[in-house]
Amino acid sequence: MTKNKKSNAKSSNAKTSKKTEKKSSKKFGAKSSVEKKSQKEQKAIRLNAYIARHCPYSRRQADEIIASGRVKIGRKIATLGEVLVGGERVFVDGNLVRERSEAHFSAIVYHKPKGELVSRVDSRGRRVVYDGLGKKFRHFTPVGRLDFASEGVLILSDSKTVINALSGSDLEREYILKIDSKISPKMLEAMQDGLSLKNAKAGGHRLSKIISMDFAPFSSVQIIKNTHAFSRLKVVINEGQNRELRRFFAHFDAKVLDLRRVRFGFVHLNALPVGKSRFFSKDEYKNLKEFMKSKKYL
DSSP: OOHHHHHHHHHHHHHHHHHHHHHHHHHHTSOOHHHHHHHHHHHOEEHHHHHHHHSSOOHHHHHHHHHTTOEEETTEEOOTTOEEOSSOOEEETTEEOOOOOTTSOOEEEEEEOTTOBSSSOOTTOOOBHHHHHOGGGTTOEESSOOOTTOEEEEEEESOHHHHHHHHTOOOOEEEEEEESSOOOHHHHHHHHHOEEESOOOTTSOTTOOOOOEEEOOOSEEEEEEEOSSOEEEEEEESOOOTTHHHHHHHTTTOOEEEEEEEEETTEEOTTOOTTOEEEOOHHHHHHHHHHHHHTTOO
16 A cells, blocks of 8 residues: 555544544533523522522512512513523613522521511511611521510521521520419429420410420420519520420410520520621631531531
């Protein structure tokens, strides 16, 4: 074979090899249209949820501003019920909505006073916690609830991951409470051993649909004062059911006169004045991140 023929053969083999490599890369490296479609579907989110996640609005408020024509997707005025599939630019009142990363979050402690609802709005015009917190924290969400007549530690965050991690946790909740009766041996026994009630409506809100409730044993009980007129005690529990302590003592015909949460896990109320808030300390942020990592949230 002549040199020219050998050269042509090598050139032909090289071209074939390159074509094979391209086909192989297309087959194994590139993403198919099905894969791309699947990725888009995974990113799909309702417009009101997107606004609530990245703006200081609840989902209900997001629906209201969408309905009033204040929201645009690109250049088009948005309508209720729209779904984003990823990549769209959303504007509220002409301002681009910038996405907040879940990797960077803030958390605050609020000393909730009595006479405030843990809610964004109230149909009866009663004061809500956001009246005390102000617009700066309007987009923060509370961890659990404290009822209207209770006060103390209320944690709020701008991260849904933080909210979910803390709300359903078994972190200790510490309370100081006052009841209108003497602490009986039966009360102490139930605090130590737990209690299961088929009818736990007493102590709950009159509109509550909760009927039965199981009370886990208290982590600790410290009696501060115990008289027939009233008693004061400090208790630690590992759950946060609806009006749990009020329902517990109501079973023993005792009414809770005062209820103050002084600690939630690693967050202490300390000397924070009533109606005031503060950001987490460095140690509290450190403990929060360690807790979330231990529960696989980070």
